[in-house]
Amino acid sequence: MLNFEISLPTRMVLGRGVQERAGEFLKKFDATKVLLHYGSDRIKRTGLFDQIAASIAREGISYIELGGVQPNPRLALVREGIALCKREGVDFVLAIGGGSVIDSAKAIAHGTAYDGDVWDFFTYKVPVTKTIGIGTVLTLPAAGSECSMSCVITKEEGWLKRGVNTELNRPLFSLLNPELCTTLPREQVAYGAIDMICHIMERYFTNTPDVQVTDRMAEGVIMAAMEAAKTAYADPTDYEAQAQLMWCSTLAHNNILGVGKEQDWSSHQMEHELSALYDVPHGAGLAVLFPAWMRYVYKHDVRRFAQFANRIFGIVIDPFDLEKTALAGIEALEAFLRGLNLPLKLHELGIGEDRLMEMAQKTKKTNLPAEETVGGFVHLSTQDCYNIFKSAL
Amino acid sequence: MLNFEISLPTRMVLGRGVQERAGEFLKKFDATKVLLHYGSDRIKRTGLFDQIAASIAREGISYIELGGVQPNPRLALVREGIALCKREGVDFVLAIGGGSVIDSAKAIAHGTAYDGDVWDFFTYKVPVTKTIGIGTVLTLPAAGSECSMSCVITKEEGWLKRGVNTELNRPLFSLLNPELCTTLPREQVAYGAIDMICHIMERYFTNTPDVQVTDRMAEGVIMAAMEAAKTAYADPTDYEAQAQLMWCSTLAHNNILGVGKEQDWSSHQMEHELSALYDVPHGAGLAVLFPAWMRYVYKHDVRRFAQFANRIFGIVIDPFDLEKTALAGIEALEAFLRGLNLPLKLHELGIGEDRLMEMAQKTKKTNLPAEETVGGFVHLSTQDCYNIFKSAL
Numbered sequence: 001m002l003n004f005e006i007s008l009p010t011r012m013v014l015g016r017g018v019q020e021r022a023g024e025f026l027k028k029f030d031a032t033k034v035l036l037h038y039g040s041d042r043i044k045r046t047g048l049f050d051q052i053a054a055s056i057a058r059e060g061i062s063y064i065e066l067g068g069v070q071p072n073p074r075l076a077l078v079r080e081g082i083a084l085c086k087r088e089g090v091d092f093v094l095a096i097g098g099g100s101v102i103d104s105a106k107a108i109a110h111g112t113a114y115d116g117d118v119w120d121f122f123t124y125k126v127p128v129t130k131t132i133g134i135g136t137v138l139t140l141p142a143a144g145s146e147c148s149m150s151c152v153i154t155k156e157e158g159w160l161k162r163g164v165n166t167e168l169n170r171p172l173f174s175l176l177n178p179e180l181c182t183t184l185p186r187e188q189v190a191y192g193a194i195d196m197i198c199h200i201m202e203r204y205f206t207n208t209p210d211v212q213v214t215d216r217m218a219e220g221v222i223m224a225a226m227e228a229a230k231t232a233y234a235d236p237t238d239y240e241a242q243a244q245l246m247w248c249s250t251l252a253h254n255n256i257l258g259v260g261k262e263q264d265w266s267s268h269q270m271e272h273e274l275s276a277l278y279d280v281p282h283g284a285g286l287a288v289l290f291p292a293w294m295r296y297v298y299k300h301d302v303r304r305f306a307q308f309a310n311r312i313f314g315i316v317i318d319p320f321d322l323e324k325t326a327l328a329g330i331e332a333l334e335a336f337l338r339g340l341n342l343p344l345k346l347h348e349l350g351i352g353e354d355r356l357m358e359m360a361q362k363t364k365k366t367n368l369p370a371e372e373t374v375g376g377f378v379h380l381s382t383q384d385c386y387n388i389f390k391s392a393l
Numbered sequence: 394m395l396n397f398e399i400s401l402p403t404r405m406v407l408g409r410g411v412q413e414r415a416g417e418f419l420k421k422f423d424a425t426k427v428l429l430h431y432g433s434d435r436i437k438r439t440g441l442f443d444q445i446a447a448s449i450a451r452e453g454i455s456y457i458e459l460g461g462v463q464p465n466p467r468l469a470l471v472r473e474g475i476a477l478c479k480r481e482g483v484d485f486v487l488a489i490g491g492g493s494v495i496d497s498a499k500a501i502a503h504g505t506a507y508d509g510d511v512w513d514f515f516t517y518k519v520p521v522t523k524t525i526g527i528g529t530v531l532t533l534p535a536a537g538s539e540c541s542m543s544c545v546i547t548k549e550e551g552w553l554k555r556g557v558n559t560e561l562n563r564p565l566f567s568l569l570n571p572e573l574c575t576t577l578p579r580e581q582v583a584y585g586a587i588d589m590i591c592h593i594m595e596r597y598f599t600n601t602p603d604v605q606v607t608d609r610m611a612e613g614v615i616m617a618a619m620e621a622a623k624t625a626y627a628d629p630t631d632y633e634a635q636a637q638l639m640w641c642s643t644l645a646h647n648n649i650l651g652v653g654k655e656q657d658w659s660s661h662q663m664e665h666e667l668s669a670l671y672d673v674p675h676g677a678g679l680a681v682l683f684p685a686w687m688r689y690v691y692k693h694d695v696r697r698f699a700q701f702a703n704r705i706f707g708i709v710i711d712p713f714d715l716e717k718t719a720l721a722g723i724e725a726l727e728a729f730l731r732g733l734n735l736p737l738k739l740h741e742l743g744i745g746e747d748r749l750m751e752m753a754q755k756t757k758k759t760n761l762p763a764e765e766t767v768g769g770f771v772h773l774s775t776q777d778c779y780n781i782f783k784s785a786l
Contacts, residue, residue: 003408015396216613
């Protein structure tokens with residue numbers, strides 16, 4: 001096990017009706033003027049916006065609003081939000097939505113507390129050293145941004161999708177009401193499930209020995225997430241399955257399942273380039289690329305892939321043929337994804353081979369700050385990235 | 394799943410040499426005068442005290458010291474520490490030790506920030522509303538106090554062992570160096586292992602349905618803790634096994650494995666009375682009482698005990714005889730405990746039947762504030778507690 005540090009200060013609140021407590025938590029964290037940040041007008045039609053606004057008004061806190069966040073959240077809107085917050089003296093951003101809205105809110109909060117251009121953080125020109133308050137009302141379990149150190153923004157010019165990791169990305173509080181997920185379209189349930197499962201697998205495939213505790217916990221959360229995903233995909237109105245998924249989403253990416261180990265993340269980096277260029281759902285891109293990555297790298301440590309197959313899917317380990325066991329595990333994962341009607345090949349997303357090398361080259365450059373390789377489990381060259389994209393055609 | 398709230402703000406730092414960072418973290422948390430609180434002089438003979446003192450001195454922070462904490466930490470020393478802290482203007486208590494030292498430090502910190510008698514907190518006369526800074530350098534993985542909301546103190550008059558739960562019990566930081574555990578006597582490794590495993594099992598046996606995520610995580614940590622315990626018991630110098638145990642200790646009791654569910658805790662409450670009266674090691678008492686409790690209550694939900702047997706010990710579930718499966722799981726747990734040379738019966742601790750009813754009656758009274766029953770999974774009467782004690786003779 002590697003030396004590590006972790007704290008999870010975000011106040012996580014999960015249960016029925018918890019969005020009604022937004023005002024209570026904003027007051028607790030000394031908010032005086034709040035930006036309510038969201039995506040489409042759907043939250044107004046469902047009444048969610050009004051419930052939250054009313055709970056804030058009850059505490060005598062004022063607010064303004066900015067909607068319009070798109071999947072793969074855009075820098076232009078972040079800049080608009082920063083200008084608005086500075087002009088209006090906002091000291092707290094409350095995200096109402098999924099990972100895209102939350103990431104947009106994080107970037108707005110950091111930019112509001114900074115005199116320069118917010119993109120500086122995403123090019124690692126300057127570190128994030130201060131921010132204003134950030135809270136969330138989660139509506140889509142997937143990205144884990146409600147408790148994570150991550151924030152990923154897309155710059156429209158050149159379609160660059162870049163992330164910044166900092167402790168300041170952890171929200172002060174997150175309100176998780178599974179009831180809000182029961183009206184999600186089935187494909188959103190599926191995209192969310194594969195995203196959280198990939199967040200765990202990116203941490204699971206490691207070269208660090210002696211990580212039994214995190215291995216066992218990760219396996220447990222993957223199994224629970226898969227079961228809940230099947231149930232919620234079959235019937236999104238199932239409150240209990242949605243509750244499991246919401247909690248898995250948080251656990252998958254707050255790094256409690258990643259401490260003390262080298263992690264990989266090459267599939268996520270490749271997918272960032274894919275969705276930046278083609279604007280496909282992140283979950284759809286991951287469903288294609290993660291199994292492709294697994295098939296490309298499994299021989300690097302066939303024992304770990306055999307353990308994955310055995311502990312997640314109950315596949316009996318053949319000690320005479322670990323490779324067969326490993327491949328059976330990858331096939332079982334693909335069968336799970338197919339069961340959620342997720343794509344397994346790029347052509348299912350309408351993507352051909354014309355821009356594969358461009359994405360491979362951008363994947364390498366994304367890996368800031370200034371590391372030479374992509375991936376911690378297996379270091380991938382540009383050619384390796386190209387090969388994985390190509391194998392997924 | 395029940396509605397829940399959780400945050401884990403304690404900065405957990407695990408790795409080689411981390412005690413050398415005590416000064417850095419004390420400075421980060423604005424300590425100006427620190428009480429170094431510990432048990433025996435062993436930490437002076439090993440050089441640990443001097444390493445920590447030197448790191449504090451490097452930051453220009455002053456300190457005083459108070460040793461002498463005993464297992465089942467005593468109220469008298471807590472009161473002495475509070476008087477000392479008030480007299481000397483101490484604003485931070487750094488515990489160097491295991492759960493007893495940390496609990497004593499927590500009580501001192503709360504009492505220092507309070508004008509009345511510290512025992513008021515433990516009789517639920519007043520809630521803990523403020524405290525001074527608390528940090529830890531952990532030397533014994535067991536109680537999980539390094540990240541938990543718990544604090545348990547024993548009042549010598551009447552040998553009352555009482556706990557108080559509050560968010561203010563979570564330390565600001567905890568430094569976990571597994572190297573410090575490699576000189577532990579083997580029986581301490583065993584006592585620590587059963588304590589952390591029981592902390593998980595007290596949460597695992599629940600009547601709350603739809604808690605798959607926490608079930609799976611709990612099973613994972615129990616399995617990893619058992620494997621690490623066997624290794625570390627056979628060879629306490631095994632750094633990696635001690636690292637697993639240190640991390641399990643924290644996870645077992647910071648409530649990440651207990652959210653959203655009704656918990657039990659009757660075995661712990663009964664053991665508190667046992668160790669308060671007979672001053673036996675907490676781990677030894679738990680090794681006797683937890684299996685006795687299991688055998689007394691398993692019929693309440695034989696399916697959950699069968700799941701435990703299957704997932705923890707790989708026992709094949711007999712769908713025609715779940716009871717047989719359940720009992721096989723309890724037997725497997727007992728075999729694990731025997732493998733660590735832990736006692737399974739009270740007579741092995743030199744305890745006879747003369748004071749069983751006294752302990753049963755005190756167990757009921759312990760269950761403050763003012764609840765009528767002990768235990769969340771199965772509500773136990775005084776007679777039930779007596780029966781369990783008696784079955785363990």
